[in-house]
Amino acid sequence: MKLISASWRRLSLAVLTILLVVSSFAVFTPSASAETYKVKLGSDKGLLVFDPKNSTIKAGDTIEWVNNKVPPHNVVFDPAKNPSKSPDLAKSLSHKKLLMSPGQKETTTFAADAPAGVYTFYCEPHRGAGMVGTITVE
DSSP: OHHHHHHHHHHHHHHHHHHHHHHHHHHHOOOOOOOEEEEEESOTTOOSSEESSEEEEOTTOEEEEEEOSSSOEEEEEOTTSSTTOOHHHHHHHOEEEEEOSTTOEEEEEOOTTOOOEEEEEEOGGGGGGTOEEEEEEO
16 A cells, blocks of 8 residues: 555655646747847938838837938937837937938837827928838737
8 A cells, every 4th residue: 555655745746846847838838029120210221211211019019220321320219109108208219410420320128008099200300201111010
C-alpha cells in the first residue's frame, strides 16, 4: 500500500510541475511589441512631401520623422483633424521646432490608449505647397 501511495504522490507532483511550467509560458509570453515607422520630411528627389504621405499604425507605435531634403521642416498635427478634435492631443504629438539639417530626427509615439482614426499633420513652412500627410491609428 505504501508503494502505491508513494507512486501517486510522485505522479501528482510530476503533473503539477508540468502544469506549472506550461502555465508560466502563458503568463510570461511577451505581448506584441510596438513598431517604429520612418517618415521622411522631403522626398529623395527634393519634393516638398512626406514620404510616405499616409501611414497606418497601431496605438503604441512610434513615428520617426527624418529631415531629408529642402529644409526647414517640422511636423504639426492639425487639432481639428484628429479623432477627438483635441488641441491638447495635437500639441502633444507635434514637433514645431524647425529641423534645419538633413538627418535630424524627431519621434512621435502614439499612446497605447490613443483614439483610433485618422490624424492629419503638416509642415508649417510648406503647408501651402501641399506638404500634408495622414496617420491612421487602428
